[in-house]
Amino acid sequence: MERIPVLKISDFLIVTIQVALDDESALKLQEDILEEIAKTKAKGLLIDITAVDIVDSFMGRMIRDIARMARLMGPPTIVVGMQPAVAITLVELGLKMTGVSCALNLEKGLLMLKEMVEAKEREERTLEAEETEGYEAGA
Amino acid sequence: MERIPVLKISDFLIVTIQVALDDESALKLQEDILEEIAKTKAKGLLIDITAVDIVDSFMGRMIRDIARMARLMGPPTIVVGMQPAVAITLVELGLKMTGVSCALNLEKGLLMLKEMVEAKEREERTLEAEETEGYEAGA
Amino acid sequence: MRQVLEEVAVRNNTDIVTARNSVRTHAKQIGFGLVDQSRIATAVSELARNIVVYAKSGKVEIAKLNEDSKKGIEVVCEDNGPGIPDIEQAMSEGFTTGGSLGMGMPGTKKLMDAMDVWSEAGKGTRITIRKFLK
Amino acid sequence: MRQVLEEVAVRNNTDIVTARNSVRTHAKQIGFGLVDQSRIATAVSELARNIVVYAKSGKVEIAKLNEDSKKGIEVVCEDNGPGIPDIEQAMSEGFTTGGSLGMGMPGTKKLMDAMDVWSEAGKGTRITIRKFLK
Numbered sequence: 001m002e003r004i005p006v007l008k009i010s011d012f013l014i015v016t017i018q019v020a021l022d023d024e025s026a027l028k029l030q031e032d033i034l035e036e037i038a039k040t041k042a043k044g045l046l047i048d049i050t051a052v053d054i055v056d057s058f059m060g061r062m063i064r065d066i067a068r069m070a071r072l073m074g075p076p077t078i079v080v081g082m083q084p085a086v087a088i089t090l091v092e093l094g095l096k097m098t099g100v101s102c103a104l105n106l107e108k109g110l111l112m113l114k115e116m117v118e119a120k121e122r123e124e125r126t127l128e129a130e131e132t133e134g135y136e137a138g139a
Numbered sequence: 140m141e142r143i144p145v146l147k148i149s150d151f152l153i154v155t156i157q158v159a160l161d162d163e164s165a166l167k168l169q170e171d172i173l174e175e176i177a178k179t180k181a182k183g184l185l186i187d188i189t190a191v192d193i194v195d196s197f198m199g200r201m202i203r204d205i206a207r208m209a210r211l212m213g214p215p216t217i218v219v220g221m222q223p224a225v226a227i228t229l230v231e232l233g234l235k236m237t238g239v240s241c242a243l244n245l246e247k248g249l250l251m252l253k254e255m256v257e258a259k260e261r262e263e264r265t266l267e268a269e270e271t272e273g274y275e276a277g278a
Numbered sequence: 279m280r281q282v283l284e285e286v287a288v289r290n291n292t293d294i295v296t297a298r299n300s301v302r303t304h305a306k307q308i309g310f311g312l313v314d315q316s317r318i319a320t321a322v323s324e325l326a327r328n329i330v331v332y333a334k335s336g337k338v339e340i341a342k343l344n345e346d347s348k349k350g351i352e353v354v355c356e357d358n359g360p361g362i363p364d365i366e367q368a369m370s371e372g373f374t375t376g377g378s379l380g381m382g383m384p385g386t387k388k389l390m391d392a393m394d395v396w397s398e399a400g401k402g403t404r405i406t407i408r409k410f411l412k
Numbered sequence: 413m414r415q416v417l418e419e420v421a422v423r424n425n426t427d428i429v430t431a432r433n434s435v436r437t438h439a440k441q442i443g444f445g446l447v448d449q450s451r452i453a454t455a456v457s458e459l460a461r462n463i464v465v466y467a468k469s470g471k472v473e474i475a476k477l478n479e480d481s482k483k484g485i486e487v488v489c490e491d492n493g494p495g496i497p498d499i500e501q502a503m504s505e506g507f508t509t510g511g512s513l514g515m516g517m518p519g520t521k522k523l524m525d526a527m528d529v530w531s532e533a534g535k536g537t538r539i540t541i542r543k544f545l546k
């Protein structure tokens with residue numbers, strides 16, 4: 001089983017997925033990340049999938065769920081580096097990634113995450129708006 | 140039946156759920172909280188679920204509904220201390236927690252709640268200034 | 279080998295709490311981690327509530343599975359209530375005759391590794407769920 | 413002309429990864445671009461997972477199609493599992509007996525140019541998917 005490291009850099013947790021993850025390792029990663037959030041009291045979570053060239057419904061759902069789960073504990077999540085081919089495939093597949101914030105690369109993602117953490121206090125109104133639009137679960 | 144205390148600390152209501160709540164006690168707590176909001180004119184509500192290790196669809200819905208109901212009365216709500224295992228279970232279960240703001244712990248939750256209350260008051264002042272009549276409640 | 283660990287009578291709201299706490303304790307002893315403990319206890323909470331709401335009373339039997347190949351937990355939730363007329367419908371998300379979320383049955387399936395539903399009109403319902411140690 | 417390039421045995425989670433990576437490599441060699449490589453590999457990942465989840469084990473056969481009129485890739489995912497009782501239902505979005513998303517079969521259809529499903533109760537399932545070079 002592959003074990004992906006979860007790094008803390010300043011206030012953020014950074015997870016870089018560099019190998020093809022099997023389903024079991026993906027679920028383990030999910031648990032690891034949430035435990036690290038609890039342990040390190042991180043303010044935000046960044047998942048870097050630049051190196052991932054296949055995201056099927058299982059993996060896509062896992063990424064989405066991590067974002068939703070992290071939000072229930074507090075920290076906002078950003079996914080960075082999704083390859084164009086992966087983005088096309090996920091949309092064609094029909095997977096709803098509602099509630100997952102994305103950025104082009106690590107640098108932009110970190111900037112965005114900082115702003116998300118700052119803006120989190122103003123979250124109330126956004127959520128309200130999303131809700132009236134029939135916005136989906138948890139993120 | 141378990142009775143959970145609802146404490147007022149400065150402008151906030153603080154509810155700490157420390158025992159396993161049966162459904163009836165959970166509904167009673169919901170009522171108690173809303174009554175306390177009306178009675179004490181609290182500006183914000185914080186629910187601490189650090190000690191809760193099982194949240195099923197009933198309990199999850201109740202927490203979500205308290206946040207939604209409180210907002211209809213005015214005060215923003217924040218849920219703090221959700222355990223990683225609980226966050227994972229709730230998302231896998233499929234419960235939509237849209238509209239519930241979360242924070243890692245009491246300290247971060249209180250800070251966030253303060254800012255939420257301030258943001259809300261700023262906004263209300265703006266709205267009041269803009270609209271002299273026909274203003275509807277529940278911003 | 280299947281070894282019955284405990285049987286919890288389910289007749290009211292407090293029994294739902296007892297059932298889920300018992301299951302959690304046994305799951306822990308069997309060797310499940312925190313997340314699986316939460317999944318299993320939550321699933322049992324959903325099914326025990328359905329017993330109280332739809333069948334008034336029933337029981338939850340907690341057993342340890344100790345096959346050479348598969349070790350884990352099995353929980354049987356049983357009642358002599360009205361039964362479920364259309365199981366497929368009951369398993370689909372959002373379906374409820376109780377005005378609640380309709381999330382208990384499909385949610386339980388997602389949280390567990392296996393779920394068998396037996397039901398006969400007028401006779402009752404027996405739902406068996408299993409989770410295996412990885 | 414149909415030329416078999418590789419056969420991957422599928423029995424566990426790791427085999428799913430092997431199957432999708434092999435297919436990707438062959439798709440690339442056949443001449444598919446990055447997006448089609450991703451589509452084909454993702455489709456195979458969905459079908460290989462279904463083999464593991466619903467049939468325990470099976471195989472994935474990767475072949476090159478080299479007709480004068482149509483060149484491309486064909487992948488046959490085969491198992492001796494329980495079979496799919498209602499194929500139309502299985503092909504519809506959100507339908508699952510496994511508590512997952514119910515998106516694998518309809519999603520695969522969307523990603524590929526052609527998809528044939530053969531299944532017989534108790535005998536197994538054989539799903540053939542094709543993608544052609546444009």
Ligand SMILES: Nc1ncnc2c1ncn2[C@@H]1O[C@H](COP(=O)(O)OP(=O)(O)O)[C@@H](O)[C@H]1O
Pocket residue numbers: 324328329332333357359360361362368369373374375376377378379380381382383384403
């Ligand atoms: N033990 C039971 N006896 C009879 N009917 C049941 C039982 N459990 C579930 N059902 C039926 O299945 C439906 C779906 O159950 P569930 O998914 O748990 O949602 P909910 O409990 O919110 O209605 C219920 O509304 C009820 O009609």
Ligand SMILES: Nc1ncnc2c1ncn2[C@@H]1O[C@H](COP(=O)(O)OP(=O)(O)O)[C@@H](O)[C@H]1O
Pocket residue numbers: 458462463466467491493494495496502503507508509510511512513514515516517518537
């Ligand atoms: N190889 C297979 N053997 C038996 N049943 C299958 C197989 N593949 C798919 N199915 C059935 O078709 C349903 C739909 O599959 P799919 O759309 O991939 O969604 P999911 O795998 O999330 O359930 C499955 O839930 C299962 O009942």
